[in-house]
Amino acid sequence: MKPKLLIVEDDPNLGEILSEYLGLKGFDTTLKRDGEEGGHAFQKDTYDLCILDLMMPKKDGFTLAKEIRSTDSETPIIFLTAKSMKQDIIKGFTIGADDYMTKPFSMEELLLRIQAILKRSVKKEEEAAFPNPFNIAGLTYYYQENRLVTPKREINLTTKENELLKIFFENVNKTVDRSMALKKIWKDDSYFNARSMDVYIAKIRKYLQDEPSLKILTIHGEGFKLVEVV
Amino acid sequence: MKPKLLIVEDDPNLGEILSEYLGLKGFDTTLKRDGEEGGHAFQKDTYDLCILDLMMPKKDGFTLAKEIRSTDSETPIIFLTAKSMKQDIIKGFTIGADDYMTKPFSMEELLLRIQAILKRSVKKEEEAAFPNPFNIAGLTYYYQENRLVTPKREINLTTKENELLKIFFENVNKTVDRSMALKKIWKDDSYFNARSMDVYIAKIRKYLQDEPSLKILTIHGEGFKLVEVV
DNA sequence: AATCCTTGTTAAAAATGGTTAAACACAAAC
DNA sequence: GTTTGTGTTTAACCATTTTTAACAAGGATT
Numbered sequence: 115m116k117p118k119l120l121i122v123e124d125d126p127n128l129g130e131i132l133s134e135y136l137g138l139k140g141f142d143t144t145l146k147r148d149g150e151e152g153g154h155a156f157q158k159d160t161y162d163l164c165i166l167d168l169m170m171p172k173k174d175g176f177t178l179a180k181e182i183r184s185t186d187s188e189t190p191i192i193f194l195t196a197k198s199m200k201q202d203i204i205k206g207f208t209i210g211a212d213d214y215m216t217k218p219f220s221m222e223e224l225l226l227r228i229q230a231i232l233k234r235s236v237k238k239e240e241e242a243a244f245p246n247p248f249n250i251a252g253l254t255y256y257y258q259e260n261r262l263v264t265p266k267r268e269i270n271l272t273t274k275e276n277e278l279l280k281i282f283f284e285n286v287n288k289t290v291d292r293s294m295a296l297k298k299i300w301k302d303d304s305y306f307n308a309r310s311m312d313v314y315i316a317k318i319r320k321y322l323q324d325e326p327s328l329k330i331l332t333i334h335g336e337g338f339k340l341v342e343v344v
Numbered sequence: 345m346k347p348k349l350l351i352v353e354d355d356p357n358l359g360e361i362l363s364e365y366l367g368l369k370g371f372d373t374t375l376k377r378d379g380e381e382g383g384h385a386f387q388k389d390t391y392d393l394c395i396l397d398l399m400m401p402k403k404d405g406f407t408l409a410k411e412i413r414s415t416d417s418e419t420p421i422i423f424l425t426a427k428s429m430k431q432d433i434i435k436g437f438t439i440g441a442d443d444y445m446t447k448p449f450s451m452e453e454l455l456l457r458i459q460a461i462l463k464r465s466v467k468k469e470e471e472a473a474f475p476n477p478f479n480i481a482g483l484t485y486y487y488q489e490n491r492l493v494t495p496k497r498e499i500n501l502t503t504k505e506n507e508l509l510k511i512f513f514e515n516v517n518k519t520v521d522r523s524m525a526l527k528k529i530w531k532d533d534s535y536f537n538a539r540s541m542d543v544y545i546a547k548i549r550k551y552l553q554d555e556p557s558l559k560i561l562t563i564h565g566e567g568f569k570l571v572e573v574v
Numbered sequence: 575a576a577t578c579c580t581t582g583t584t585a586a587a588a589a590t591g592g593t594t595a596a597a598c599a600c601a602a603a604c
Numbered sequence: 605g606t607t608t609g610t611g612t613t614t615a616a617c618c619a620t621t622t623t624t625a626a627c628a629a630g631g632a633t634t
Binding site: 308309312313315316319332334335 | 579580581582583584
């Protein structure tokens with residue numbers, strides 16, 4: 115699977131070249147022209163890495179980055195900064211970023227840095243692999259095998275059921291944000307996907323009936339919470 | 345084994361000379377006259393390197409390169425550009441290429457660049473070679489020989505079975521993307537090829553029946569996952 | 575209380591995948 | 605040149621998974 119890149123750059127020339135070049139190098143690129151468009155794109159889809167120009171009309175890259183970080187602390191961000199900016203100012207702005215490039219830069223160097231960052235985060239993901247099997251209350255859950263074993267029966271889960279249940283078990287007693295779950299599983303937070311998710315919530319609630327100490331509560335307007343009653 | 349070169353050049357004179365010269369220098373060359381023919385040739389066979397003229401009838405070299413890159417991010421590409429093109433335009437077009445030559449160029453130089461690029465990529469390939477034999481669970485798999493040995497029997501695999509099984513063994517416990525596998529094995533993600541692949545999935549599932557710790561799960565809408573149950 | 579928005583529930587529709595066998599393609603053998 | 609055998613694709617039918625739709629119910633807001 116190609117890694118997905120969100121490129122937000124107001125200079126159409128540079129934007130095109132970046133998008134073109136990284137596309138040829140095996141990335142699935144999305145190009146947006148300003149911070150606002152970039153924000154919407156990020157809300158709608160999931161990306162593996164963002165490349166944000168700092169100076170842009172409507173919404174600058176730094177503001178956009180803060181917005182992104184408010185919902186997502188993972189996705190790596192690389193800033194593009196103008197040569198004219200002073201080093202120490204750049205430092206200030208790019209705190210929290212994973213890297214930054216000063217214009218003009220070589221495409222090859224940008225590519226190398228992207229690859230380096232993605233390598234790191236792929237490694238992280240693998241380390242943070244979900245335990246298999248995972249025990250909770252009276253249940254045994256095998257994420258790798260799409261399987262949930264309850265005291266009464268063994269359930270083979272479908273792909274969507276499995277992904278959703280995993281998110282709940284990763285967040286026991288914590289609120290799972292609707293939109294976060296939608297983006298993770300359905301890749302897109304839209305009306306119909308949200309309704310689809312509601313259907314799956316019902317299915318999972320049925321599966322958990324066997325174990326009275328586990329319940330999925332609705333946090334109206336926010337999401338759901340799997341609570342473990344002791 | 346001679347390295348295979350795909351040369352796509354509309355000028356019959358230059359094309360012939362190139363093909364002739366590189367053939368004498370130990371390459372197995374295929375010459376095509378325009379981008380369309382070149383595309384078909386690339387789909388049909390596997391090449392170690394492509395030499396594409398930028399300006400060609402029917403389909404230009406840049407468009408062809410993008411098509412190639414959509415299924416294959418490895419095979420090196422060298423562009424041939426006309427002298428009349430401005431440097432910066434060439435820059436724009438040859439982004440993503442491994443190298444480019446401006447006409448007229450010396451054969452010797454082209455040869456040197458080809459050799460330099462192939463040296464790099466041969467090294468990569470060797471590193472990524474699939475182990476032969478490969479042991480997993482109770483099975484022994486000989487990719488080179490199209491052979492899978494299970495506790496109960498010895499299976500001679502057909503070409504397609506072998507390629508598909510290899511992809512699974514390269515991705516144990518990871519989801520194998522349908523479309524990726526299709527493009528790798530069938531060179532083209534189409535409805536019928538997808539159905540064909542489903543037939544092969546069934547065949548491989550049968551072969552793996554002997555080993556209950558290996559299962560191919562369906563990841564609906566995405567692909568398949570070979571899980572090793574411990 | 576009236577209204578709006580969100581969520582619960584159920585069933586039907588649509589999409590995707592599983593299975594089997596027949597059709598086809600191609601090469602080796604006769 | 606035809607036959608035979610093997611590998612692959614196509615087709616048909618079935619099963620499962622996912623999405624959509626419609627309506628009911630629950631909270632929030634005025």
